[in-house]
Structure formats: structure tokens, C-alpha cells
Amino acid sequence: MLIEQSAYSNRWRQVSPAAKGLFALCGMVAVFIAKTPGIACGIALLLCLTTLVGAGVPSVRYLRVAAPALLFLAMSGATLAASLQSGPVSGMTVQLVPAGLARAAQVCGRSLGGLTALLFLALTTPLTDLIALLRRLKMPEALLDIMVLCYRMLFVFAESAHAIRVAQTARLGYGSISRSFRSLGALVAAITLQVWQRSLALHQAALARNNDGPFRFLEPSFPAAGRQLAVACSAGAGLIALAVVLP
């Protein structure tokens, strides 16, 4: 939901998704061709600053969205850097080896860059715009339809699961551990049934509006897309140039 809020309320909401996508892609490419982990981290920092300062995403929200991924990255980095060794004298020891450290730094730098590039795109662009972009990029229609429905239904079912949970709580459904399990089971059963019923209702509603194949929508229009693409292209090229030029 944090990502959602940001995607709809940031300063670059009306910027062409193609431009934002291109910039994120250039960021990722730059990170992957960066020669040292330091440069990769530098590019990640630039991407992060672009999101915070350029698009005006609040830094607290940014950190909260990034936190799970950062935690995961820290854990993976630590396991890559350290190696478990067993010696006849000292027994099992955890050692930091230079090769492991270098590999960990490289992986962390790249991952950080990839993360910031994706966060830039996700925090500035609503998914409906991204789906429209993918449609223009000729992604298979079946996949797009599934994305449209999943995205829409995610919120419908989240709302309904929340409502059921509140109703269960109001009747002491989560009063004890065993009752909690029972209530959770009932919730899952109710939602499963709803998925089935709603899919039928949605199918009928789509038929009623004359749908007989893939979903078609009006593409959102971004009047300044050409200029924005040019800006994104030069900014992205700048990032790649940084990665190539810096030693």
C-alpha cells in the first residue's frame, strides 16, 4: 500500500511511464557494467536521490519500502562474505576471506543498484500505467489481462478479507490460539468461495459491456512524452557513461 500511495501521489505521476521505465532500465544497465562495487553504490545513490528529490517521494516512506529488501540483502551479503571452515585445532570457525568479501561487495553493489532502479519505477508509476506501457510494448494480451485482473482483485479481496477478519474478531474469533486457527481457516474458505463467485460475476459484467476477447482500454495519454523520453534518455546515458568512464 505504501508503494501504491507513492505511485499515485508523487511529483512525477504525470510523467510518461515510458520515460521513467527507460531511465530505470539505464540505471540497471549502468549498475551491471560498473567496474567496482563503489561505482555501483554511487549509481544506486544517484537513483535513490532522483526518487527522493526529483519525484518528491518522502524519505521515510522510501526507507520503509526498501527495508525488507535491504535486510534480505544484508543477510545474503553476510553469508557470501563469511565462510564456515573446520580445522583440526580450532574446530568450526567463521572466517572472512578476501575473495568472499569482494564477491559480497560486488553482489551487494549490483543488488542495491537494481533495487533503487526498480524502486524508482515502482514508487513513481501506478501499475495501470505500467500495464499500458507493456501493452504498447506488445506483451502477450493474456498476460496483460491477468495482470489487470490480479491488480484489481488484489484490493477487492484484501478489503473483503479485512472485513471478514474484523467481523470474526468482533465475535471473539481470535480469542485463543485454537480459535484463531479455526477462524483463519474459515476466512480462507470464505475468500476461496468469493474468488469463485466474483470471477463469475466479473465475467458476466465484462460480457454485458460487450467484451468477447482480450481486454481493451483507452491508453492514458502523456502529452509531453517525447520531451520526457529525450530527457530520460540523456539522463540514463549519463548514468551508463559514468559506469563506463569511472575507473
Next chain:
Amino acid sequence: MTLARTGPIGALEAVDFRYPDNSRGLVQCTLALQRGSRTVLLGPNGAGKTTLFLHLNGILRPQRGTVQFDGAPLDYGRPGLRQLRSRVGLVFQNPDSQLVSASVREDVSFGPCNLGLDRVTVSRRVAEALAMVGMVDQADRPVHALSFGQKKRVCIAGVLAMEPELLLLDEPMAGLDPAMQGELEQLLDRLHRRGMTIVMATHDIDFTYRWADQVCLLAEGQCRAQWEGAALPEVRDQLRQWGVGVPQVIQLHRLLVERGVIPATVPAPRSHEALQRLLAPRTGTAKG
């Protein structure tokens, strides 16, 4: 809409329909919907109102009997249904089961895009439909951030953008606050003035008496009666018997006539406001 046609716009003749789980849908249901009318379908829950709508839109097919649109039996082939659904718009009761896209503008464009219209026409229709339901400011918000009433308006806009001749509304007032109900009523009046036939399922008997010029009573899958809207005072015993209630203004008017406050020769008012005007002193206006 170009030709001045006559006869009912939609009709059911002895239609039988049972759902796959053997629950009752329609039983020998016969009724006719007058062209250009404002028709209300009354009836208790489970009377078959939604099933009837799904038949008129060609989504359900009768097991016996025929459904007609514009004087001809429905053609259930692909082109026939396409043609039918471009002329008959259906707004479902639950907006969450109608809204396909998470973007307001995209969802409203879904119907016109399915009609195969060009981009410019679709944009124009989407803008017009959003303006009609007063949702222009919300066009770029995600559907899941809207209130129930707003979602309902998006649903109506999505169907209006297809510019149907016959508009079917399944309990559109349910869940709306009084202000929104008033706005919806005004919108329906505007659409009706443009020549659209509107059929609505509702439980609100006071609204029905105020608004409808045709009333169909559905019970147990059958159309049990069809009246002129103005005739409801004469059939109040039947209304009571079928459990749909009697409009309050009819009851009050009757009492006032019995007490001699209003002369019996004055025609019965259709709404609370009309009754107030009747009772107001000639020079002043009624208080709210």
C-alpha cells in the same frame, strides 16, 4: 433512436429459467417494457429481478419462452449479442463485481473500446460519461481508493459511455447516501429526457411512486402485475399483500382526505414535496 418506433422496447414471453443448482430464476415470466418509459421492477429479494436483467442483456438464455428486443427475438449468435449489448446497458448491483480495471478512466473506456470505436470517440465518450456522473476530478484516481458511492458512479459512467438505448440498473440506490441518491435521480431524469428507456430494480417504494411511470411487480420469478406509476394509490392493498410496502405519501394523503383537509377531487400527489406544496398556504411556501 433515429426512427420513431412503436411497441415495447423489450419483452419476455413465458420465460422459464432455472440456475444450474436448480434454484428458481424465472417461471413463466411475461412482461413488456415500454419504449421511453421509466420502469421500476419491484419485488422481494430472490424474486428474479437480477435474472430478468441478465436475460434482457442476453447473458442468460431462457430454457423456455422468448426474450425480445425491439420487436424481434434475441439472436444469441456472436454478432447478434454484440449488437444487443451495444444497445442494452446493464449496471450491476455490486460495483466490485463490475469494475474491471483499477483505473477509473480505463474502466469507463472498457465498454466503448469493446464497441470498436476509435480513440478520439472513446476519449470523448469517457469524458462525457465522467462529467455526467460528476467524477471528472476522480478520473485519475485508482478505483480501490474510491468510496462505495463513487465506485457506483464509475459503474454507471462505464455503461453510459456505451450510449445504450435501454439502461438497466440493478438496485442503483442501495448503499448511496441521500445526497447521492438525489444526484442519481437527477441524472436519470436527464437521461430520460434524452430519450433513454430506464428500467430499475429497487426496494424503495416512495422513490418508485415519485419517479416511475411503469411499475412491474415481480414475485417468485413471475411478473405478477404491471401498473402505471400513477395508479399505485388504487392498488395499495396489492402492494401491501406482496410485501413491497405502500408509499407513505399515499397513506398520508388518504388520511388528509378522510379528515377533510384536502378535497377528494384533487389528484393524489406523487411525492412528499408535492403534498407539502398542496398543504402550504397559497401565498407562502412549504417549510422543509
